[in-house]
Amino acid sequence: MARAYKRVRSLTDLDDQRLFRHLLSIKERPHWTTLHFSIPNPRQWNNSYEGPRWFSGEVAAEVEGYNLVAHRWLVYLLPDDMEPAVQAAKDEFAKMAAPSSANLILRVTDPWMDLPEDSDLVQRGQRLLDYWASRHIQLTAELMHD
Amino acid sequence: MIGGWAVYEQVDPLVAQQSRDVDLIIHDKNTLWAFNSQLPHWGLQWRRKGRNTFNDCHLIGGDPMKIFVDIFKASDFKESLLGGSRVPKQSLVKAPPTLDWLPDVDFLVKEKLKTIPRRQRDVEEKRLKDFIDVYNLTFYNKQDKSARELAEANPDGREMALQYLDAARHQDNASRGGLYQVQLDRIEAWLRA
Numbered sequence: 001m002a003r004a005y006k007r008v009r010s011l012t013d014l015d016d017q018r019l020f021r022h023l024l025s026i027k028e029r030p031h032w033t034t035l036h037f038s039i040p041n042p043r044q045w046n047n048s049y050e051g052p053r054w055f056s057g058e059v060a061a062e063v064e065g066y067n068l069v070a071h072r073w074l075v076y077l078l079p080d081d082m083e084p085a086v087q088a089a090k091d092e093f094a095k096m097a098a099p100s101s102a103n104l105i106l107r108v109t110d111p112w113m114d115l116p117e118d119s120d121l122v123q124r125g126q127r128l129l130d131y132w133a134s135r136h137i138q139l140t141a142e143l144m145h146d
Numbered sequence: 147m148i149g150g151w152a153v154y155e156q157v158d159p160l161v162a163q164q165s166r167d168v169d170l171i172i173h174d175k176n177t178l179w180a181f182n183s184q185l186p187h188w189g190l191q192w193r194r195k196g197r198n199t200f201n202d203c204h205l206i207g208g209d210p211m212k213i214f215v216d217i218f219k220a221s222d223f224k225e226s227l228l229g230g231s232r233v234p235k236q237s238l239v240k241a242p243p244t245l246d247w248l249p250d251v252d253f254l255v256k257e258k259l260k261t262i263p264r265r266q267r268d269v270e271e272k273r274l275k276d277f278i279d280v281y282n283l284t285f286y287n288k289q290d291k292s293a294r295e296l297a298e299a300n301p302d303g304r305e306m307a308l309q310y311l312d313a314a315r316h317q318d319n320a321s322r323g324g325l326y327q328v329q330l331d332r333i334e335a336w337l338r339a
Contacts, residue, residue, distance in 0.1 A: 040281075040285035040286075041286055044285065044293055047290055047292060048292055091292075092292060092293055092294060093293055093294075093332060093336060095335075
């Protein structure tokens with residue numbers, strides 16, 4: 001990931017399109033600890049859980065203004081916050097689920113996402129990759145638009 | 147409009163159309179035909195089963211979702227809410243804690259859970275709808291009430307309603323091929339919490 005980061009940092013005049021295409025060309029990917037849940041309404045988990053969280057995927061895209069309704073929630077958490085977040089999910093009647101059927105995805109954040117310099121760039125890049133990984137038609141169309 | 151309309155107003159728009167009961171109070175049959183003419187894509191059909199007449203409102207040429215419409219004529223009204231007319235007692239929301247004139251989610255969930263055991267045997271379709279209303283109010287309410295909070299407020303109602311869940315599943319399988327299986331599974335977990 002350090003090598004990937006250095007290559008990204010060498011780019012200039014980055015916009016979302018250039019950053020996204022460059023990230024796609026890089027083979028390296030972080031390995032996440034991820035838990036998948038099926039929950040009746042992810043918003044109830046969001047109201048119930050009190051700790052810090054970082055949204056990505058469909059729910060972040062919806063907030064950014066993409067024309068979609070988020071069904072699958074991808075949330076990054078600090079390692080120590082995973083346990084209370086899981087408890088909050090269970091309190092709101094979530095069940096463990098296969099990745100294909102999950103609508104609440106809790107992921108432990110990698111330290112590389114919290115670099116003191118250029119964390120905005122790293123987080124933006126991660127969010128773009130998560131948009132791509134969501135396989136959502138609207139997001140895919142926007143990302144591939146020239 | 148009362149009854150199912152209140153559920154419609156209190157749940158997320160994404161699921162609101164599943165609250166399919168609509169109670170209309172009309173003054174005469176001319177009002178009924180006026181209602182039909184204003185909704186050209188819906189057809190009002192009458193269905194009789196035993197002593198009861200059910201008024202089904204079908205969307206023509208589109209989603210096969212149905213809306214049950216109970217139409218009360220002015221001549222059937224008992225007490226006045228509208229200046230001299232009479233309202234069938236069972237259609238009234240009785241002294242609810244309200245947000246202005248809209249019953250809040252706590253009240254609606256409690257009342258729906260009370261309704262489930264009271265349904266007659268020949269209205270299993272309505273009992274299925276009641277379970278779906280409880281599901282939508284519990285998990286998709288606009289007042290940000292948590293499902294856990296609503297469960298803790300209704301221990302007795304949940305226990306009573308649970309006894310009728312199998313009948314609702316049977317109705318769902320028989321009439322819809324299990325369309326609401328996921329919702330009924332989730333509401334079962336909530337009833338058993």
